[in-house]
Each structure stands twice: as C-alpha cells, then as structure tokens.
Amino acid sequence: MSFVTEVGALLKKEILLEWKQKYAINGLLLYVASMVFVIALAFRQEISPVAWNVVFWIIMLFVAINAIAKSFMGESEGQSLYLYTLAGPHAVLASKMLYNALLMVITGFITLFAFVFFSPVHMGDPWMYCGVVLLGGLGFAANLTLVSAIASRAQNKATLLAVLSFPLTIPMLLTAISAGKNAIDGLDRSFSLDELLFLGVFIVIIAMVSFILFPFLWRE
Amino acid sequence: MKKGKLIRTAYKAMSVLLIGFGLIYGLTMPIPAIPMLGHSWRNLLYHVPMWYTQIILLLVSGWHSIQYLQKAKPESDIRAAQAASVGIMFGILGLVTGIVWSRVTWGAAMANDNFSAWWAWDPKQIFALILLLIYLAYFLLRDSFNEPTQKAKISAVYNIFGAALIIPMYYIIPKAMGGLHPGSGEEGIMATLGNLGSYRAIFYPVVLGFILLAVWIWEIRVRFRIAEHKILEADL
Numbered sequence: 001m002s003f004v005t006e007v008g009a010l011l012k013k014e015i016l017l018e019w020k021q022k023y024a025i026n027g028l029l030l031y032v033a034s035m036v037f038v039i040a041l042a043f044r045q046e047i048s049p050v051a052w053n054v055v056f057w058i059i060m061l062f063v064a065i066n067a068i069a070k071s072f073m074g075e076s077e078g079q080s081l082y083l084y085t086l087a088g089p090h091a092v093l094a095s096k097m098l099y100n101a102l103l104m105v106i107t108g109f110i111t112l113f114a115f116v117f118f119s120p121v122h123m124g125d126p127w128m129y130c131g132v133v134l135l136g137g138l139g140f141a142a143n144l145t146l147v148s149a150i151a152s153r154a155q156n157k158a159t160l161l162a163v164l165s166f167p168l169t170i171p172m173l174l175t176a177i178s179a180g181k182n183a184i185d186g187l188d189r190s191f192s193l194d195e196l197l198f199l200g201v202f203i204v205i206i207a208m209v210s211f212i213l214f215p216f217l218w219r220e
Numbered sequence: 221m222k223k224g225k226l227i228r229t230a231y232k233a234m235s236v237l238l239i240g241f242g243l244i245y246g247l248t249m250p251i252p253a254i255p256m257l258g259h260s261w262r263n264l265l266y267h268v269p270m271w272y273t274q275i276i277l278l279l280v281s282g283w284h285s286i287q288y289l290q291k292a293k294p295e296s297d298i299r300a301a302q303a304a305s306v307g308i309m310f311g312i313l314g315l316v317t318g319i320v321w322s323r324v325t326w327g328a329a330m331a332n333d334n335f336s337a338w339w340a341w342d343p344k345q346i347f348a349l350i351l352l353l354i355y356l357a358y359f360l361l362r363d364s365f366n367e368p369t370q371k372a373k374i375s376a377v378y379n380i381f382g383a384a385l386i387i388p389m390y391y392i393i394p395k396a397m398g399g400l401h402p403g404s405g406e407e408g409i410m411a412t413l414g415n416l417g418s419y420r421a422i423f424y425p426v427v428l429g430f431i432l433l434a435v436w437i438w439e440i441r442v443r444f445r446i447a448e449h450k451i452l453e454a455d456l
Contacts, residue, residue, distance in 0.1 A: 150378050154364035163360055167353040168382065171389045202388055209384045213377045216289050220370050 003094075006087050010095030015102075028067050028103075032111050035059055040118035052121045053180045057136070057173060059111055064140035064169075067103050069161050071096050071145060072152035089215040097145045097207065104137035124186015132183055132192075135199045136176040142203045143169055146210040146217075153220055175199055228439075231432050238429025246422060263321045265423060269430040270314030271348070277307035277434055278351070282383040285376035294449060295442075297372035300379060301362065302441040306434055308355050315348050350389060354382045 018025055039055060047055070075083070083092065112133055123129055144165055151161040179195035246265040281303035288296035319338055322345075339345070361378055365371035 146377075146381060150361070150374055150381075153370065153374050154361065155366075156364055160357075160361060160364055163357045164378065167350050167357065168385050170350055171385065198388070205384070205388065209381060213381060216373060217377050220373055 003088075003091055006091035007094045007098070010083075010087060010091060011098055014095060014099040024070060025103075028063070028107060029110065031066055032059075032063055032107060033114060035062065036111060036114040036118055040115070043119060045119075047119055047121070049121055049184045050181065052115075052119065053184055054177060056112070056115055057177050057180065059115070060108060060133075060136060060140065060176075061166075061169060061173060063107055063111060064104055064137075064144055065162055065165055067107060068100050068141065068144040068148050069151075069158065071100055072149045073157055084218060089218045090211060092218060093145065093149075093210060093214040096149075097141055097210070100141035100145050101138050104141045105134055108133045108137040121184065123184050125183045125189070128183035128189060128192065129180060131196070132176055132179045135179075135196060135203075136172070139172040139176065139199055139203050139206075140169070142206045142210070143172060146206075146213060149214065149217055153217075172199060172202055175202070232436055235429050235432035235436055238425045239433060242422065242426035242429060246426065249422075263317060265426050267314065267317040267321055268423070269427040270310050270317060271344075272427050273430045273434045274307050274310040274314060274348075274351070276431055277303045277310065277438065278355070278383065278386075280438075281307060282379055285379040285383075288372060288376045289380075292369075292373075294368070294372065295446060297376065298445045298449065299438075299442055300376065301359075302438055302445060304355050304358055304379070306438045306441065308352060308359075309437075310430075310434060311348055311352050311355075315345070315352070318345060318348070347389065351386070354386075358382065 036059065039059065043051075043055075072080075109130070112130070144161075147165045147168060148161060151157050151164055154160050175195050175198050179192045179199070182192045182195070242265050246262055281300045284296045284300035284303060287293070288300060322342070323338060358375060358379060362371055362375045365374065
C-alpha cells in the first residue's frame, strides 16, 4: 500500500468510527454550546470587541484540548496494536492530524457561529476572521496531535494533556488573537500578513517535527 | 585519567574565582549612575548570567534527549533530565532577580498605572515564565510513568518537541509587546553599555563563572543519579 492510500484508509476509518459512535462528536458539540452559552450569559451585552476576540480564542483552546484529547486516548491498547501492524507510523500520524484538522475547523466554525449568535459583535472584516479561524484550527490540530500522543501513554492523561499543551500553544494563540483583532477592527488585510504567514510557517514546522518524533513514540 | 581530573578541578576553581571576583568587585567598584537605573544596574552581573546559563543548560538537555533517542543509553536520559532541572533552577533565579530589579526601578510607576507592581509584562519575563512552565510540565510528564525506558523515551520526545517550539516563541512574543529590557532585543544589552567598556571585561567572566557553576551542579546531580540507577539495577 502506498502512503496516500494508507492515510486515506485510516482517515476513512476515523470518520466512520466517529459517525458510528456519535457520542464523541455530540459530546463535543454540546460542550461548545454550553460553554459559549455560559460565557455569553455571564457577559450579556457588556463585552467589548477586544474581550470578545480573546474569549473566543480561549474557548477555542479548551475545545481543541477536549477534541484532540480523544485522538489517541479513545483507542484501547489492543485496537492500536492491531492498527500499528497494518500501517506505518507516518501514515498513522498523518491520518490523525488530518482528522483533527477537519474536526477543529468544523468545530471552530460552529463555535464562531454560536458565539456570534449569542453575543453579536461588529466585525470589520468577517471573511478575514473566518480565515484566521481556519488557520487557527489547523494550528491547534498540528500542535496538539503529538502532545496528545505523548499524554495518552501516561497515567494522569487529562491533566497532563492540559499542562503540556498550554505553554506550547502560546505562540500560535497569541498570533491568532492579534490577527483576529485586526480582522474585527477591519484593518487592511496587509496588516495581518505577518501573522498569517507566521501561522502557516508554524504549522509546517510543527508538523515536520511531529513526523520526525512520532516513530519514536508510537509503539510505546 | 589524570588530565581529566586536572580539568575537572580547574573548572571548579575557575568558577569559584570568577563568581567570587564578580561578587566582590562588582559590588564595590565605582560605577557611573545611568539615568533611570541609577546604581541598580550592578544587578546586571547577577541577573543576566542566569539567562545565559539557563539557555545553555536547556540546549544541553535537548542535545542529550536527541542522543537518547538515537542510542537509548540510560545515561543520556539522566543527563537530559538533570540539565533541565538545573536550568529550571537558574530560570527561577533569573526571574526573581529580574522582578526585584524592575520593582526597584519601576515599582512606583507601575503601581500607579494600574499594573501589577511585581509583574511587568515584559516579553523576556513572559518568555522566561513560559520556559519554566514547559520544563515543569516535562518533570510532571516524567513522574507519570512507572516503566523507566518508556519514561525516558516519551519525555525525550516531549523535550525535543518543546525545544523546537521555543524558537518560534522567541520571535513572536517580543513582537506582540514592547519591553523594559534595553534595545528591545535588537541591539542587545551591550550596546547600551557601549561607553562603559570596562564593565564588559567584568561581565563576561562572571557569565562564564555562572555557566561553570551550573555545569558543576549538573555533574554532581548526574553522578548521583547514575549511582542511584546502578544500585537500582543491581537490586533487580
């Protein structure tokens, strides 16, 4: 099997599995809805655009940690052992990363719509903001997939994933917040070019490092 | 064998001499008062070397983690972990000396400005705290495994992943905010002290002294852990 068909098959498996056991994706959606609702309820109409943007990205951070936590912890040991006899480490990582990217982009937009629905904010450049959400979702997926693989091997998985990922997501979170602020203020897109470029380069670097490191990790 | 011992004694002696010299001469020598900082910039000799030392130790730690993944020697894992732990120690010292310094210099102004008087939101300060968080998480990760080879391998992967993320962080955080440090990273601290050339001749030896001290502490801890490792293996 070539690399691409391997990744394709694994990705299909992830999506089918998700579709079959709906509790995972439904749980995530409910998590997003309740979190957004509670925050909107707490702020009511008093939220400023700057705070709105920051709160949105903090919600994204928590949603990402919750969503991506499952990517390696959801499988039983027997399942992953069987899987690893069938496919190489790079195909496994690529499929997980692509699946997480898909999941994060979709839940990112759902979070965005829910948050706009409950507490509307005037956006100067909505399309740009959508672009930042897209890149941010990809960034979370790239950043957290390997961390989730690391944490899934340990005993206190949930705490460990949060503690390991908070400091490591800071660069992309700060960049996404500042690009998002530019979009809300409706600044000319050329002002955000640096941020978007950084996010893109960051995703590529992190993905590359993950691909180098994952083969050392996957059978542990 | 004899030559190795000589070197080991020499670097320890040099570390004591250089730091002792820095402590005594740095505190007693006459220095000009710089605007705003006054004489508080004597702290340069104690604050800045912490930063150099921490970065060097964390690099050493990352290098030994790479070694571990390649050759799987338990010694590399011990070296990596101990370098990180001494790095954390120097990081805390760097933060504390920095906070004391900024408190003395800007404390009153910051309190009036509705800012925390102890935390200045300076990029280098934030960066130092993030490094601290990453490496404290590294030790939490190490404590979460019972099986030694699994622990060594997975923590080595995290160490390298963390080190790879530090580089983009170093570019993005200073961009996101202005700072209290001189030159804002462009000219570096020495440009500010350009006309105080004689101080430079004291500063670099003291930096070297602290780095040697850190290597000394690291060596002791590594030897202790290796002995402990051998005893545990013999027991099994």
